[in-house]
Amino acid sequence: MAEKITMGDDGVLNVPDDPIIPFIEGDGTGVDIWPAARLVLDTAAAKYGHSIEWKEVLAGEKAYNETGEWLPQATVETFSEYLIGIKGPLTTPIGGGFRSLNVALRQILDLYVCLRPVRWFEGVPSPVKRPELVDMVIFRENTEDIYAGLEVEAMTPDAKKLRELLEDAFGWRIAEDAGIGIKPISKTCSQRLQRAAIQYAVERGRPRIHWVHKGNIMKFTEGAFQKWGYELVREEFSDVAVGWDDCGGEPGDRILVQDTIADIALQQVLTRPSEFDVIATMNLNGDYLSDALAAQVGGIGIAPGGNANYVTGHGIFEATHGTAPRYAGQDKVNPSSVILSGALMFEHIGWKDAADDIVRGIESAVADRIVTYDFARLMDDATEVRCSEFASAVADRL
Secondary structure (H helix, E strand, C coil): CCCCCCEEECCEEEEEEEEEEEEECCCCHHHHHHHHHHHHHHHHHHHHHCCCCEEEEECCHHHHHHHHHCHHHHHHHHHHHHHHEEECCCCCCCCCCCCHHHHHHHHCCCCCCCEEEEEECCCCCCCCHHHHHCEEEEECCCCHHHHHCCCCCCCCCHHHHHHHHHHHCCCCCCCCCCCCCEECHHHHHHHHHHHHHHHHHHHHCCCCEEEEEEECCCCCEEEEHHHHHHHHHHHCCCCCCHHHHHHHCCCCCEEEEEEHHHHHHHHHHHHHHHHHHEEEHHHHHHHHHHHHHHHHCCCCHHHHEECCCCCCCCCEEEEEECCCCHHHCCCCCCCCHHHHHHHHHHHHHCCCHHHHHHHHHHHHHHHHHHEEEHHHHCCCCCCEHHHHHHHHHHHCCC
């Protein structure tokens, strides 16, 4: 009998053999990639004696068409109750409503970590010479920074009021025709993200962590993120990690923690990727970095993602690409982002063997040059298959 996943008093997820997991099919190509991903996930779970009862919830266009709401309260309540879920890509309403449905879900459920592992699969076409050197995990803060949405529109009474307040209180002179945004970065949210990144590195034997920031310019937001990160290492993790300045770059058997300016990081992940391992950064930097890195290993079509709160146990795993509505219903696009997000979900709930099998299944299919159109057009001697056929090829290899 299928049961809910729950959080134990010890802070560890209680995962039944046959869990109930909510899912959002997704807009656009969600109709193609979700069934494909589900086939692979069900096959991998069954290999280890598990079955999943998938519980559909609504968001995006499908929700709006059926309920008149882009994000029904019932969907939020279901994710909150069942702790773990997975979703396809969602349309963001234009001209009103939520700025982003994805951001709304992250903020409502306080999913403060956006986890984006990025690695290359042999055979996947890449624009760089040594894509095999890319093996990084990004911890992107999900709840603050510009995504918190604190801004006023240019040439409005609110902008005039805020501009005059800032000039009176701080002497800041801002152009009369400027929109104004406020960028909150707190110690609490910074350190809980950084704590998760350090614990991840410890548990998985990752030797390096980078704080990526623009603290040379924004000294009291992004600069504070860097400072708070080093304080956390000294106060809570000195037995397993050490900052560069505290060891001169010689950490011994501890994890080396260092930092780099965001624009330099975007260059160095291209030119010196082997020097990066775990990256923790704020919301906007993480958005830029994760997409740029995905491009090095084949694009966001093969990039998994997850959003988690490691305290409450909540997690929603998702395709990282858009809805691509012009391809919807054509059984054409690459389902790997959702499949690998499912593998990330399995790892999160403790089904590591099943997760590893999924990764190996994709590796094997791609190595055999069985790929969807996006890769086939860039590879020699590839066998181009449909979305569902690629999923079947992966499932066959499990």
